[in-house]
Amino acid sequence: xxxxxxxxxxxxxxxxxxxxxxxxxxxxxxxARRVMASPAGPATVSxxxxxxxxxxxxxxxxxxxxxxxxxxxxxxxxxxxxxVDIAVVLDTAExxxxxxxASLDAGVRIPALIEIDCDGHRSGIRPGDSAQLLEIGRCLxxxxxxxxxxxxxxxxxxxxxxxxxxxxxxAERRSVVxxxxxxxxxxxxxxxxxxxxxxxxHNATDLTGVTEVRAxxxxxxxxxxxxVGVCRIEDIALSVLATVIGHQREKxxxxxxxxxxxxxxxxxxxxxxxxxxxxxxxxxxxxxxxDLILADANQEHGIIAVxxxxxxxxxxxAIGDRVRILPNHACATGAQHGSYHVVRGASEAVEAxxxxxxxx
Amino acid sequence: xxxxxxxxxxxxxxxxxxxxxxxxxxxxxxxARRVMASPAGPATVSxxxxxxxxxxxxxxxxxxxxxxxxxxxxxxxxxxxxxVDIAVVLDTAExxxxxxxASLDAGVRIPALIEIDCDGHRSGIRPGDSAQLLEIGRCLxxxxxxxxxxxxxxxxxxxxxxxxxxxxxxAERRSVVxxxxxxxxxxxxxxxxxxxxxxxxHNATDLTGVTEVRAxxxxxxxxxxxxVGVCRIEDIALSVLATVIGHQREKxxxxxxxxxxxxxxxxxxxxxxxxxxxxxxxxxxxxxxxDLILADANQEHGIIAVxxxxxxxxxxxAIGDRVRILPNHACATGAQHGSYHVVRGASEAVEAxxxxxxxx
Numbered sequence: 001x002x003x004x005x006x007x008x009x010x011x012x013x014x015x016x017x018x019x020x021x022x023x024x025x026x027x028x029x030x031x032a033r034r035v036m037a038s039p040a041g042p043a044t045v046s047x048x049x050x051x052x053x054x055x056x057x058x059x060x061x062x063x064x065x066x067x068x069x070x071x072x073x074x075x076x077x078x079x080x081x082x083x084v085d086i087a088v089v090l091d092t093a094e095x096x097x098x099x100x101x102a103s104l105d106a107g108v109r110i111p112a113l114i115e116i117d118c119d120g121h122r123s124g125i126r127p128g129d130s131a132q133l134l135e136i137g138r139c140l141x142x143x144x145x146x147x148x149x150x151x152x153x154x155x156x157x158x159x160x161x162x163x164x165x166x167x168x169x170x171a172e173r174r175s176v177v178x179x180x181x182x183x184x185x186x187x188x189x190x191x192x193x194x195x196x197x198x199x200x201x202h203n204a205t206d207l208t209g210v211t212e213v214r215a216x217x218x219x220x221x222x223x224x225x226x227x228v229g230v231c232r233i234e235d236i237a238l239s240v241l242a243t244v245i246g247h248q249r250e251k252x253x254x255x256x257x258x259x260x261x262x263x264x265x266x267x268x269x270x271x272x273x274x275x276x277x278x279x280x281x282x283x284x285x286x287x288x289x290x291d292l293i294l295a296d297a298n299q300e301h302g303i304i305a306v307x308x309x310x311x312x313x314x315x316x317x318a319i320g321d322r323v324r325i326l327p328n329h330a331c332a333t334g335a336q337h338g339s340y341h342v343v344r345g346a347s348e349a350v351e352a353x354x355x356x357x358x359x360x
Numbered sequence: 361x362x363x364x365x366x367x368x369x370x371x372x373x374x375x376x377x378x379x380x381x382x383x384x385x386x387x388x389x390x391x392a393r394r395v396m397a398s399p400a401g402p403a404t405v406s407x408x409x410x411x412x413x414x415x416x417x418x419x420x421x422x423x424x425x426x427x428x429x430x431x432x433x434x435x436x437x438x439x440x441x442x443x444v445d446i447a448v449v450l451d452t453a454e455x456x457x458x459x460x461x462a463s464l465d466a467g468v469r470i471p472a473l474i475e476i477d478c479d480g481h482r483s484g485i486r487p488g489d490s491a492q493l494l495e496i497g498r499c500l501x502x503x504x505x506x507x508x509x510x511x512x513x514x515x516x517x518x519x520x521x522x523x524x525x526x527x528x529x530x531a532e533r534r535s536v537v538x539x540x541x542x543x544x545x546x547x548x549x550x551x552x553x554x555x556x557x558x559x560x561x562h563n564a565t566d567l568t569g570v571t572e573v574r575a576x577x578x579x580x581x582x583x584x585x586x587x588v589g590v591c592r593i594e595d596i597a598l599s600v601l602a603t604v605i606g607h608q609r610e611k612x613x614x615x616x617x618x619x620x621x622x623x624x625x626x627x628x629x630x631x632x633x634x635x636x637x638x639x640x641x642x643x644x645x646x647x648x649x650x651d652l653i654l655a656d657a658n659q660e661h662g663i664i665a666v667x668x669x670x671x672x673x674x675x676x677x678a679i680g681d682r683v684r685i686l687p688n689h690a691c692a693t694g695a696q697h698g699s700y701h702v703v704r705g706a707s708e709a710v711e712a713x714x715x716x717x718x719x720x
Binding site for chain 2: 024047067068069070091092095098117122123243245248255260261262264265266267298331332336337359360
């Protein structure tokens with residue numbers, strides 16, 4: 001984890017942009033303090049629960065990066081009244097008017113970023129839709145604070161190869177830099193130009209005009225990111241410890257007490273070149289067994305088997321033996337657990353237990 | 361929920377067997393008290409955390425229905441010392457020897473059930489493998505308590521039609537009744553003959569020789585169970601309340617603030633006749649909109665769209681409007697939340713908040 005954090009920080013330092021880590025991956029104050037530039041932030045969150053919990057731990061500079069519902073503005077104002085500079089994200093004039101009205105009613109200018117949909121994968125306005133962009137900007141200016149523009153290259157998760165990832169990063173950059181230019185040319189402010197996804201953060205070669213990069217899963221990495229080519233399997237800093245509870249020898253199965261409740265049901269790698277099942281099975285030191293995956297999972301049962309088509313031998317694991325299972329998706333697997341047990345490298349000694357939270 | 365509980369209870373009463381509900385679905389003391397025959401049980405659990413939490417709430421008759429790891433026996437003994445009749449499950453002589461040894465060491469006969477794999481889907485010994493069955497039974501008899509036999513017709517989840525489900529139920533019943541006969545003929549005890557899965561519990565027509573039925577998801581039901589044909593959509597007693605946060609009108613998308621963190625990533629219905637995406641979208645009263653599903657989900661973003669191939673019209677939902685989303689899998693979706701907000705029928709008024717727990 002420390003190495004993953006240092007790697008992205010060094011990279012973004014050399015590109016001259018600020019890292020605003022997405023704390024939704026860890027939902028842990030202990031991890032957040034290691035991944036943020038300072039205990040006060042900056043940070044990105046995906047729920048107001050995260051905003052509130054991290055604010056309680058001293059974070060003062062937060063973007064709530066999911067489109068704002070007007071019913072959540074009282075909570076935003078409450079956080080701002082506590083001295084937290086929390087900004088919201090939106091992509092409609094309707095939301096902008098609601099934020100401006102709530103700002104005027106409270107006598108507090110709520111900062112908002114306009115979301116650009118750089119690759120058509122989710123929310124945000126289309127790049128180049130100046131009319132919509134300026135309408136939202138002007139609605140905000142009537143009471144709220146137009147803080148800037150924001151985008152997320154979610155489609156980069158499906159890109160393959162350095163060249164494709166660089167193109168995603170450049171499309172991501174250009175979408176918000178162009179939007180910032182449009183706003184500024186119309187006399188509107190746009191101090192923040194925010195991009196971010198772990199694949200593009202690790203592949204962008206030029207971030208001219210961008211002020212900050214958001215990324216989350218880089219802190220732990222996972223099998224999906226290894227499949228994208230952004231990390232190696234040995235960089236993955238999160239695993240689930242499981243115990244062998246049975247065998248079905250004729251079928252080549254080893255049963256463990258980690259099913260989808262422990263791993264999550266994320267099957268993201270099933271669409272990648274290497275389908276990792278529900279996870280890659282390692283020894284206690286974290287070294288993967290050859291072609292051994294969690295092939296299937298029920299709620300509390302996991303079925304370990306050799307990957308289909310492989311000639312690898314099923315390891316000789318007895319009842320009670322323990323294995324580590326690397327996850328497809330660190331954000332999803334982390335969310336199934338109440339805390340992290342911290343180990344150093346291949347050591348088994350638990351040095352600390354870091355709580356994590358969930359909910360909304 | 362009350363209706364779902366009454367339905368299965370009435371059915372099993374008429375078949376003359378005890379219901380031992382699986383509490384892993386709700387992980388809630390309030391739900392458990394409504395689904396159990398008495399505050400003391402009987403009950404089934406999938407983790408020792410569940411055993412311990414429900415024991416703390418007064419449950420005294422528990423089967424821990426996941427194959428026992430020897431390292432967990434001290435916790436089992438601790439619960440027994442507190443007056444909880446907790447039984448373990450196993451399917452190897454190795455585990456049986458460990459349970460017998462732990463029993464002798466503690467001077468307490470730990471009760472154990474031998475698991476039969478009635479349909480080859482997961483754990484348990486093959487039906488008819490008398491040598492293995494008797495070896496395990498004799499290992500247990502040397503110190504532990506042979507409580508009986510247990511099976512779970514997990515393959516019934518993939519069965520279609522009443523006739524196929526009845527066959528699953530009969531194969532489930534026969535596998536354990538035959539095993540009980542083998543044990544008894546060898547002079548070994550077998551007081552408990554336990555079967556269970558929601559589809560077979562609702563379709564068995566004869567449970568001769570069976571002493572109890574375990575089932576879990578019947579309490580809430582879900583889209584997967586509706587796809588199996590065990591319930592109707594309107595029987596589903598669990599939904600996620602979400603708020604509209606955006607639109608992509610050219611794409612026919614409505615964005616809501618419920619993604620996979622709120623719904624889980626269970627995509628079980630993708631293998632059924634009707635693929636329900638990440639859930640079926642309903643109005644606030646719980647009435648499904650025509651062919652409207654949560655078509656895709658990121659961590660905190662859900663994308664609502666009309667089912668592919670349907671001519672249904674996208675409903676006119678504005679920013680801030682709320683919807684209810686029915687889950688594919690109640691066990692998985694519940695696990696993403698810290699509590700249940702209890703409403704009566706189509707009412708919006710929250711009558712109570714019932715906490716739920718997670719972890720191991």
